Amino acid sequence: MVKAHYPESLNEALTIKAEKKDQSLLVMGGSDVMVVHKTAPDVIYLNSIAGLKYVEQTEEYLRIGAGCTYAELIDDELVPGILRDTMREIASPAIRNVGTVVGNICNASPAGDTLPVLYAMDAVVVAAGMDDNGKKIERRIPIDKFILGVRKIDLRENEIVSAVEIPRSSYEGMTKLSHTKVGARKAEAIAKLSFAGICKVENGKIADIRIAFGSVGITVLRQRDIEEMIAGTPVSELEGKKADILARYAEVLHPISDQRSTEGYRKKVCLNLLEDFLNNICE
Amino acid sequence: MKDISVPVEKKDHRMKMSGRAEYTADMKLPGMLYSSFVRSEVPHALIKDIKLPELPDGYFSVSGSDIPNNHCACITDEQPVFADKEVMFVGEAILLICGPDEKTVKKLCAETEVIYEELPAVVSLDEATEVALGYEYHKGDTETAFNNADKVISETFRTGYQEQAYIETQSAVGVWDKDKGKAILYGSMQCPYYVHSALMHSFELDESHVRVVQEVTGGGFGGKEDFPSLLGCQAVAAARKSGHPVRIILNRREDMSVTTKRHPAILKYDAALDKEGHITGLRADIRMDSGAYPGLTSVVMQRTLLAALGVYKIDNLDVKGRAMTTNLVNNGAYRGFGAPQAFFAIETLMNHIADKLGVSPLSYRQMHFVKQGDETGTGGKFWHHVPIPEMIEKAEEMSDYSRKYAEYARPQSGRYRKGIGMSIFFHGCGFTGSAEKDFIKSKLTLHKYADDRVEILASNTDMGQGLKTTFSKIAAKVLDIPYEQIIIENPDTDRVPNSGPTVASRSLMIDGKLIERAAERLKAIWEPGKEQEIMEQYKEDRECVPWDIEKFHGDAYPTFSWGLNVVELQEDTLTGNTDLLGVWGVYDVGHVIDERIMEGQAQGGILQGIGYGSMEHMEAFKGRIRQNSFTDYMIPTAMDTVNNGIAFIDNLYKDGPFGAKGAGELTLVGAAPAYEAAVEQASGRHFMEIPLTPERILLAE
Ligand SMILES: Cc1cc2nc3c(=O)[nH]c(=O)nc-3n(C[C@H](O)[C@H](O)[C@H](O)COP(=O)(O)OP(=O)(O)OC[C@H]3O[C@@H](n4cnc5c(N)ncnc54)[C@H](O)[C@@H]3O)c2cc1C
Numbered sequence: 001m002v003k004a005h006y007p008e009s010l011n012e013a014l015t016i017k018a019e020k021k022d023q024s025l026l027v028m029g030g031s032d033v034m035v036v037h038k039t040a041p042d043v044i045y046l047n048s049i050a051g052l053k054y055v056e057q058t059e060e061y062l063r064i065g066a067g068c069t070y071a072e073l074i075d076d077e078l079v080p081g082i083l084r085d086t087m088r089e090i091a092s093p094a095i096r097n098v099g100t101v102v103g104n105i106c107n108a109s110p111a112g113d114t115l116p117v118l119y120a121m122d123a124v125v126v127a128a129g130m131d132d133n134g135k136k137i138e139r140r141i142p143i144d145k146f147i148l149g150v151r152k153i154d155l156r157e158n159e160i161v162s163a164v165e166i167p168r169s170s171y172e173g174m175t176k177l178s179h180t181k182v183g184a185r186k187a188e189a190i191a192k193l194s195f196a197g198i199c200k201v202e203n204g205k206i207a208d209i210r211i212a213f214g215s216v217g218i219t220v221l222r223q224r225d226i227e228e229m230i231a232g233t234p235v236s237e238l239e240g241k242k243a244d245i246l247a248r249y250a251e252v253l254h255p256i257s258d259q260r261s262t263e264g265y266r267k268k269v270c271l272n273l274l275e276d277f278l279n280n281i282c283e
Numbered sequence: 284m285k286d287i288s289v290p291v292e293k294k295d296h297r298m299k300m301s302g303r304a305e306y307t308a309d310m311k312l313p314g315m316l317y318s319s320f321v322r323s324e325v326p327h328a329l330i331k332d333i334k335l336p337e338l339p340d341g342y343f344s345v346s347g348s349d350i351p352n353n354h355c356a357c358i359t360d361e362q363p364v365f366a367d368k369e370v371m372f373v374g375e376a377i378l379l380i381c382g383p384d385e386k387t388v389k390k391l392c393a394e395t396e397v398i399y400e401e402l403p404a405v406v407s408l409d410e411a412t413e414v415a416l417g418y419e420y421h422k423g424d425t426e427t428a429f430n431n432a433d434k435v436i437s438e439t440f441r442t443g444y445q446e447q448a449y450i451e452t453q454s455a456v457g458v459w460d461k462d463k464g465k466a467i468l469y470g471s472m473q474c475p476y477y478v479h480s481a482l483m484h485s486f487e488l489d490e491s492h493v494r495v496v497q498e499v500t501g502g503g504f505g506g507k508e509d510f511p512s513l514l515g516c517q518a519v520a521a522a523r524k525s526g527h528p529v530r531i532i533l534n535r536r537e538d539m540s541v542t543t544k545r546h547p548a549i550l551k552y553d554a555a556l557d558k559e560g561h562i563t564g565l566r567a568d569i570r571m572d573s574g575a576y577p578g579l580t581s582v583v584m585q586r587t588l589l590a591a592l593g594v595y596k597i598d599n600l601d602v603k604g605r606a607m608t609t610n611l612v613n614n615g616a617y618r619g620f621g622a623p624q625a626f627f628a629i630e631t632l633m634n635h636i637a638d639k640l641g642v643s644p645l646s647y648r649q650m651h652f653v654k655q656g657d658e659t660g661t662g663g664k665f666w667h668h669v670p671i672p673e674m675i676e677k678a679e680e681m682s683d684y685s686r687k688y689a690e691y692a693r694p695q696s697g698r699y700r701k702g703i704g705m706s707i708f709f710h711g712c713g714f715t716g717s718a719e720k721d722f723i724k725s726k727l728t729l730h731k732y733a734d735d736r737v738e739i740l741a742s743n744t745d746m747g748q749g750l751k752t753t754f755s756k757i758a759a760k761v762l763d764i765p766y767e768q769i770i771i772e773n774p775d776t777d778r779v780p781n782s783g784p785t786v787a788s789r790s791l792m793i794d795g796k797l798i799e800r801a802a803e804r805l806k807a808i809w810e811p812g813k814e815q816e817i818m819e820q821y822k823e824d825r826e827c828v829p830w831d832i833e834k835f836h837g838d839a840y841p842t843f844s845w846g847l848n849v850v851e852l853q854e855d856t857l858t859g860n861t862d863l864l865g866v867w868g869v870y871d872v873g874h875v876i877d878e879r880i881m882e883g884q885a886q887g888g889i890l891q892g893i894g895y896g897s898m899e900h901m902e903a904f905k906g907r908i909r910q911n912s913f914t915d916y917m918i919p920t921a922m923d924t925v926n927n928g929i930a931f932i933d934n935l936y937k938d939g940p941f942g943a944k945g946a947g948e949l950t951l952v953g954a955a956p957a958y959e960a961a962v963e964q965a966s967g968r969h970f971m972e973i974p975l976t977p978e979r980i981l982l983a984e
Contacts, residue, residue: 092920182858184898184976187922190914259909265859265983272857276698 029098290879323370326906328399342382371575411607423599428564432555451501457518474784481512505616543615574613587621630956663838704960711840712945761802788945859977873944892954
């Protein structure tokens with residue numbers, strides 16, 4: 001028998017979770033859960049929690065409540081344009097009406113469409129839990145530490161992700177934010193690969209640059225060492241460095257061939273998109 | 284009544300829109316059992332042993348030994364209903380386990396162990412050496428044409444699988460009436476009488492001891508032409524053994540892995556050109572993957588060969604085709620039935636030659652078009668008007684093709700590059716060869732009830748394409764009674780005569796004509812308030828060059844439908860992805876019987892054709908279909924196209940009702956080469972293979 005829970009608050013959900021632990025399954029929009037026929041003795045439906053549906057700004061962060069659907073976020077002007085554009089290309093209206101960014105993160109698929117942008121933005125996952133005394137505790141985990149592998153996340157058995165936080169500095173003041181999803185068609189397609197590039201050109205120099213690739217490995221690929229090498233480069237010298245940058249990424253990109261695409265294509269297009277990003281960095 | 288083309292409400296509209304339509308999956312018969320298959324896990328092996336788990340009470344395992352004649356009739360009968368000694372492809376059915384609980388049935392299947400002795404397997408067309416069947420035909424003197432050629436151009440084209448992707452998977456419910464010794468089958472299908480014959484054959488029954496009923500059918504596209512015969516035999520075998528009705532419903536992955544698909548093909552062409560660039564001789568050598576069992580392959584291949592020279596008059600021809608046996612899933616019927624492969628090749632060849640000669644593809648085609656009175660490749664005749672000039676004029680008006688072609692031919696730069704492509708094609712209407720006359724001999728009945736409603740009794744099926752509506756319109760218009768007064772039900776072989784299968788774009792043209800004639804006769808004797816009946820039978824009295832299959836000579840079709848597609852797109856040079864900017868279709872289907880239905884046929888057909896040419900990538904990997912879900916097998920969505928521009932040209936055909944000709948398949952046939960031509964112009968490269976995926980466009984396979 002399966003018992004369905006419809007908690008009305010995060011605390012109520014955390015209480016159930018603390019009790020049922022790994023015997024329970026969290027469901028937000030259910031659009032990933034549904035297709036894999038996953039179930040558990042206790043199913044906790046989180047989409048009934050009104051308190052998880054919010055977008056708010058602090059001085060440092062944009063905080064997106066775990067309950068926000070794609071459709072809601074696409075219409076929310078506080079959400080950075082690059083993330084909204086990314087969400088517009090996910091699935092189809094029906095899925096966007098139920099699917100959530102937090103679901104996308106917790107599902108930890110290599111092809112999760114929001115992940116490259118979130119990695120590039122250094123997003124932080126907020127995991128809430130209840131300790132033995134019934135006290136709520138929060139852990140804040142950088143996304144690249146939270147996602148451990150294919151469908152593997154750093155979430156404890158009494159925890160629920162309550163929000164995702166995006167540093168405002170990762171998009172405000174950035175001069176170029178670019179995302180491309182490469183799928184086999186324009187709707188309802190799992191990405192063959194995706195690219196996110198964010199950078200800030202200041203006083204003729206690349207002050208900050210973040211580059212992430214999706215669907216080319218078990219998790220999103222982001223090479224901070226190469227980014228650091230590029231940072232500080234005067235724009236006028238970028239052309240000269242381009243071949244070296246591309247060669248470095250070529251060395252670390254190891255996509256596979258599968259039923260959706262080929263290794264050669266994935267790699268070539270990743271590099272094409274990166275090169276295009278570098279070529280147009282001042283646009 | 285207004286002009287017959289004016290759309291009416293489809294006969295099945297309310298039932299489907301309200302959700303009341305009941306499909307096979309909705310059937311619940313008392314005592315009905317669920318079922319699941321044990322299927323081959325290997326491409327080729329001897330079955331050494333089958334270790335069944337202990338079956339609980341009420342559960343049955345059904346195999347070939349439960350069938351009087353374990354051969355499934357489909358043209359030939361090589362294919363066993365259940366593999367007994369040897370498996371020939373991954374997914375071939377070995378056992379069906381049935382019982383009252385679906386989960387238990389699945390569990391029992393998973394627990395069944397089949398011990399194989401693996402044999403060498405042929406898992407690609409390239410490595411196939413065994414010829415399943417073949418045809419060839421010749422015309423003129425090809426050798427001299429090639430000896431005297433100014434230039435010879437040789438190219439080899441490849442086409443892939445295409446999956447019909449009907450929304451409703453294959454499904455059937457079998458019943459065995461023990462008292463009467465009668466097999467009854469309900470299911471999703473295109474051809475009730477094919478299933479009927481197959482059941483007679485496998486269960487050694489006479490006509491009156493088999494009953495087949497078509498249920499509401501959620502799409503077919505050819506995929507439910509032959510496969511339901513196999514499924515039907517499997518369901519009835521289980522019902523006969525268990526004494527219960529047995530339901531079989533394939534799940535999507537299973538359906539995509541084990542049902543028939545469009546034949547992959549390799550098409551090798553040599554063209555001899557004279558000084559002016561005219562094609563003076565053409566050699567085509569075509570190989571197709573038949574799969575493990577030939578099924579419909581012979582007829583599919585005939586159509587491929589008949590389309591091999593396209594819409595062109597070429598006097599010297601050597602056309603040869605061979606279907607190769609592989610240890611892969613069987614291939615069969617898919618809308619277009621062998622023609623899309625050939626039109627892709629010949630149309631692309633024409634583009635490539637034009638390009639090599641430095642002339643525009645359209646003007647190069649214009650040097651070769653057939654016209655009324657010309658001989659066909661097989662010594663038949665184009666008896667009727669060939670409307671290519673009007674179609675081009677219409678297409679130019681709608682798409683501005685020539686101006687755009689010239690514009691995009693200039694050097695382009697930047698990330699996005701544009702291209703426009705055109706294809707011109709025909710579809711031979713109805714069955715290939717003399718099958719209508721010699722084999723189908725279609726019969727149908729109009730039955731008038733005392734309340735003056737008239738029922739059409741025919742075995743043709745509506746699978747969404749709108750046949751119930753168009754048939755009814757024809758009867759209503761001739762009888763001059765309201766359309767609502769016509770009754771047409773899903774066929775039940777206990778009630779309807781055999782008016783043939785619903786395939787080959789034949790139903791409306793052939794059987795629609797019988798309805799027209801029957802209605803004229805009924806009208807002449809019409810007595811209000813009286814029950815009356817008219818039976819009409821196919822007869823052939825037109826002028827023709829008789830078809831001879833041995834010599835592959837004569838008129839293969841009574842007439843042709845004609846089509847023209849234009850595709851305009853832009854290619855993203857970074858990703859190889861394309862955005863369609865314009866898609867146009869101009870068609871001659873004789874006369875349109877219902878504008879809305881025909882518009883639907885055209886919109887869907889073009890998009891299926893573009894899918895075939897662009898994204899519908901399916902491959903067998905180590906003998907296993909790799910893209911066997913809608914997540915991995917990509918069919919285009921509405922987001923992938925624009926508002927396609929469609930136009931029809933009237934070209935009345937006297938042997939079709941109200942002048943109508945075959946229409947269903949035509950709309951798919953030419954889209955792939957038009958798409959490919961547009962990509963070639965945008966990218967400045969020639970390609971030889973479809974689907975032309977971004978991987979292929981960027982040469983990164
Ligand atoms: C037809 C279809 C098309 C799709 N197309 C795309 C696409 O184009 N791009 C794409 O990226 N994805 C796509 N998806 C996948 C899916 O829609 C997305 O991953 C979506 O973001 C999942 O969100 P959800 O709220 O529905 O997640 P759910 O299915 O509810 O949950 C996903 C996973 O996260 C866990 N979880 C959910 N909420 C929490 C929480 N608060 N704390 C901890 N764990 C939690 C669940 O237990 C589950 O394991 C598609 C899915 C379908 C069915």
